[in-house]
Amino acid sequence: MSSFHFKYRRLRTEIAHFEAVGLATPDLEIDPCTNASFPHIVVSGRGDARTALDSELASRGLRRRVGVVVPTFGMVVPLLRCTPMIGMVPEKLVVDTPGLALFRPPVSVPDISLSLAWHRRRENDPALRHVADRLAAHLG
Numbered sequence: 001m002s003s004f005h006f007k008y009r010r011l012r013t014e015i016a017h018f019e020a021v022g023l024a025t026p027d028l029e030i031d032p033c034t035n036a037s038f039p040h041i042v043v044s045g046r047g048d049a050r051t052a053l054d055s056e057l058a059s060r061g062l063r064r065r066v067g068v069v070v071p072t073f074g075m076v077v078p079l080l081r082c083t084p085m086i087g088m089v090p091e092k093l094v095v096d097t098p099g100l101a102l103f104r105p106p107v108s109v110p111d112i113s114l115s116l117a118w119h120r121r122r123e124n125d126p127a128l129r130h131v132a133d134r135l136a137a138h139l140g
Helices: 032-037 052-059 073-082 126-139
Strands: 008-018 020-024 039-043 065-070 086-090 101-103 112-119
Touching: 020 073, 039 073, 065 073, 073 086, 086 112, 112 126
Parallel strands: 039 065, 039 086
Antiparallel strands: 008 112, 020 086, 020 101
16 A cells, blocks of 8 residues: 655745633633643644643643644634633634633743645645735734
8 A cells, every 4th residue: 555645835934923822611710730630622733742831831840631632723612612621722813702711821831823834736826825825914
């Protein structure tokens, strides 16, 4: 069986930076210790369960529980509405989320950066470039 492998090129390394905020149901009381004890929703297009937050928690002798890893930030809010988990999300994407509470991370975490990628055969597609440029302008 042959392996099927895509090679992607990025439009830009990063198109936008957002301050990371925590998001959870309002009844959860969040501090550095309880934050680590709740299951977390981790966003990773590669399926990685560890992020910069894990490194910062480890430097304080803490470790978080990962409840689920999802590929996009769009999946975080629906999951939080039906589970007692915590999600770290770009603040700009969740400014108005009724029924959920924003909180500042209990430890310092780097900003979240967003990137765009597509298959190399679409590299010179003017429609794709137009949409990517619009997204970058809107999010940046």
